Amino acid sequence: MNSEQSTRPGMVIRPIDESEWRAWLDVDEEAFSEDNSPARADAFRSLLEFDRSLGAFDGDLLAGVVAGLTFTMTVPGGPKPVCGVTAVAVLPSHRRRGVLTSLMRRQLEGLHESGEPVAALYATEAAIYQRFGYGRATDNLFLTIPARSPFAVHAPVDPSLRLRVVRPAAEARADLQKVFDTVLPTRPGLYARNDAKWNILMADDPDHRRGGSALRCVIAEDDAGPRGYALFRVKPGVTENDVPDGELRVVDLFGLDPAAYALLWRHVLDRDLCSRVRAPIRPVDDPIMHLLAEPRLLNAGFVDEMWVRVVDVDRALAARAYAAPVDVVLSVQDTVCPWNAGRWRLSAGAGGAVCARTTDPADVELPVSVLGAAYLGGRTLGAYQAAGVVRETRPGALRALSAAMAWDVAPWGGMIF
Numbered sequence: 001m002n003s004e005q006s007t008r009p010g011m012v013i014r015p016i017d018e019s020e021w022r023a024w025l026d027v028d029e030e031a032f033s034e035d036n037s038p039a040r041a042d043a044f045r046s047l048l049e050f051d052r053s054l055g056a057f058d059g060d061l062l063a064g065v066v067a068g069l070t071f072t073m074t075v076p077g078g079p080k081p082v083c084g085v086t087a088v089a090v091l092p093s094h095r096r097r098g099v100l101t102s103l104m105r106r107q108l109e110g111l112h113e114s115g116e117p118v119a120a121l122y123a124t125e126a127a128i129y130q131r132f133g134y135g136r137a138t139d140n141l142f143l144t145i146p147a148r149s150p151f152a153v154h155a156p157v158d159p160s161l162r163l164r165v166v167r168p169a170a171e172a173r174a175d176l177q178k179v180f181d182t183v184l185p186t187r188p189g190l191y192a193r194n195d196a197k198w199n200i201l202m203a204d205d206p207d208h209r210r211g212g213s214a215l216r217c218v219i220a221e222d223d224a225g226p227r228g229y230a231l232f233r234v235k236p237g238v239t240e241n242d243v244p245d246g247e248l249r250v251v252d253l254f255g256l257d258p259a260a261y262a263l264l265w266r267h268v269l270d271r272d273l274c275s276r277v278r279a280p281i282r283p284v285d286d287p288i289m290h291l292l293a294e295p296r297l298l299n300a301g302f303v304d305e306m307w308v309r310v311v312d313v314d315r316a317l318a319a320r321a322y323a324a325p326v327d328v329v330l331s332v333q334d335t336v337c338p339w340n341a342g343r344w345r346l347s348a349g350a351g352g353a354v355c356a357r358t359t360d361p362a363d364v365e366l367p368v369s370v371l372g373a374a375y376l377g378g379r380t381l382g383a384y385q386a387a388g389v390v391r392e393t394r395p396g397a398l399r400a401l402s403a404a405m406a407w408d409v410a411p412w413g414g415m416i417f
């Protein structure tokens with residue numbers, strides 16, 4: 001599809017120049033009905049890559065925007081380049097006229113021509129991006145745990161570990177980055193946090209506190225250095241009878257080994273004057289689920305987290321590792337990126353993966369959104385078959401593909417971008 005075909009008539013789509021930043025911010029603030037303090041606007045701007053942004057212009061008026069960010073994201077097998085899609089906004093005066101559709105199509109065409117084979121995003125509303133071929137690839141586990149919930153007898157303990165409180169939290173930044181960068185390659189979905197991202201986290205914007213304290217930081221360490229950290233806030237409170245009823249909210253918690261991880265959770269659960277711990281952004285296989293003696297006390301739920309778009313089937317499927325050998329012919333449906341539509345043979349084994357065009361008959365028929373959903377390893381395909389989304393035309397092929405694409409560690413981004 002050429003760019004004229006993908007652009008709404010009367011609308012010009014082009015990258016936004018840095019000098020047009022004010023107009024960009026206006027569109028963003030109007031679309032989200034949110035006003036930014038100067039500090040917050042500066043932080044937002046520091047995240048953007050203007051040459052990777054697109055604006056939809058109605059005459060001189062900037063009516064819609066989308067940003068692309070250059071990411072290294074862990075996928076099954078290790079860190080790879082992924083385009084982070086963010087800051088999507090359309091002026092309320094121009095909504096439901098195809099502005100977003102034009103921006104999405106143009107962005108995907110650009111990635112196909114010279115970009116990353118995979119795009120990922122966090123959606124404000126889950127219904128928006130499926131029509132553009134994004135699949136729900138990760139979920140967020142949210143927990144509300146009563147304080148002082150007991151641990152199971154098998155919970156690991158290492159007497160050489162100690163806790164260090166760092167205040168203000170920003171002073172621990174180097175240690176935090178070291179821990180995070182070590183964890184990064186171990187979980188699909190985690191993306192490398194650049195300086196701008198760490199600046200925002202450590203700036204501890206009062207607008208993000210929602211009635212909670214400044215960011216608190218505790219490091220688990222031994223004589224050799226840090227082995228994990230917890231960042232959290234405490235929202236103080238008392239019951240009507242003056243019983244302490246504070247709420248501790250976990251912001252970020254990573255451990256390099258089971259004992260450090262358990263100690264950090266023990267710390268947040270035992271914090272004085274708190275009656276519960278809320279952890280709203282956790283991976284669905286968080287080890288805390290196996291540390292508590294009474295798992296029902298987790299009060300767990302989950303929601304969609306990241307949505308992934310396979311931009312180029314061949315480049316994307318060859319870029320990741322597979323949990324088992326597989327040799328299948330996929331028939332891919334993709335009306336937004338027609339270069340993906342049709343049959344591809346995926347062959348993966350000990351020597352790596354190859355994905356190439358084929359005229360052989362299909363073994364599995366599926367929409368590109370399911371490839372996106374399964375890309376980070378967090379989905380099995382039988383459920384999509386049961387839902388009527390995927391069809392198997394060679395017995396056993398779907399199961400083989402599902403086992404190969406699934407990954408032992410659940411994917412999770414951990415922080416909105």
Ligand SMILES: CC(=O)SCCNC(=O)CCNC(=O)[C@H](O)C(C)(C)COP(=O)(O)OP(=O)(O)OC[C@H]1O[C@@H](n2cnc3c(N)ncnc32)[C@H](O)[C@@H]1OP(=O)(O)O
Binds near residue numbers: 087097099127
């Ligand atoms: C990755 C991120 O940045 S997520 C942030 C997304 N931005 C926001 O939530 C800010 C507020 N909302 C907006 O700015 C706009 O309403 C947008 C960006 C969500 C949609 O922009 P629009 O230009 O109105 O979308 P567009 O007209 O291209 O709609 C395309 C299709 O998506 C549908 N759609 C658009 N928004 C939504 C939605 N929120 N929920 C469900 N469907 C939607 C439209 O109905 C249309 O469907 P159709 O093709 O069947 O007619």
